[in-house]
Amino acid sequence: xxxxxxxxxxxxxxxxxxxxxxxxxxxxxxxxxxxxxxxxxxxxxxxxxxxxxxxxxxxxxxxxxxxxxxxxxxxxxxxxxxxxxxxxxxxxxxxxxxxxxxxxxxxxxxxxxxx
Numbered sequence: 001x002x003x004x005x006x007x008x009x010x011x012x013x014x015x016x017x018x019x020x021x022x023x024x025x026x027x028x029x030x031x032x033x034x035x036x037x038x039x040x041x042x043x044x045x046x047x048x049x050x051x052x053x054x055x056x057x058x059x060x061x062x063x064x065x066x067x068x069x070x071x072x073x074x075x076x077x078x079x080x081x082x083x084x085x086x087x088x089x090x091x092x093x094x095x096x097x098x099x100x101x102x103x104x105x106x107x108x109x110x111x112x113x114x115x
Contacts, residue, residue, distance in 0.1 A: 002064075002077050002100040005085070005107050007114050012036055012087070014099065016064075016077050023057040024064035024077045029097070037088040039111040041104055045084050050076065066094070074098060087111065 004015040014029040021027050049069065050058065056065015056076070063076040072095045078084055082100030085107055089095060101107055 001102050002079060002082065005099065005101050005111075007033065007110060010034070012111065014077075014097065020064060020077055023062070024075075025055050026065075026075075026077075029075065029094075031089060031092055033115055035089050035091050036111060036115050037090055038115065039085060039087045039108045041108055042084055042086045045086060045098055046078070046080055050074070063098075072096070 001017050002020045004017055006013050010033050012031045012033055016024045016026055050063055050067045051069025053065060053067050056067065057063070061080040063078060065076065067074050067076055073093065074096050075094045076098045078098055078100035083104045085099045085101060085104045087097040087099070089097070
């Protein structure tokens with residue numbers, strides 16, 4: 001599992017797991033639920049250009065950290081073998097998150113039902 005994704009009180013909390021903390025250069029990310037626009041699963045996003053990485057890790061089949069493309073900043077922490085959870089944000093440093101985690105459908109439903 002790359003990330004543990006939880007909702008606690010009125011916050012969405014992303015906890016990179018194991019070596020993913022080091023690779024993504026983040027031990028946790030917290031966002032108010034009022035800044036979360038929605039979540040979806042988008043398998044095609046891993047085939048798109050990620051943009052410029054700074055800071056983070058990009059090796060074949062794994063992306064972690066901050067990437068900027070066309071004025072949009074995205075946090076990635078995902079392996080190619082994972083089903084991508086895409087979370088759209090507003091009024092945050094990141095415009096979206098692209099994450100891998102266990103049970104992606106359940107996480108997407110949890111987020112969308114809480115916002």
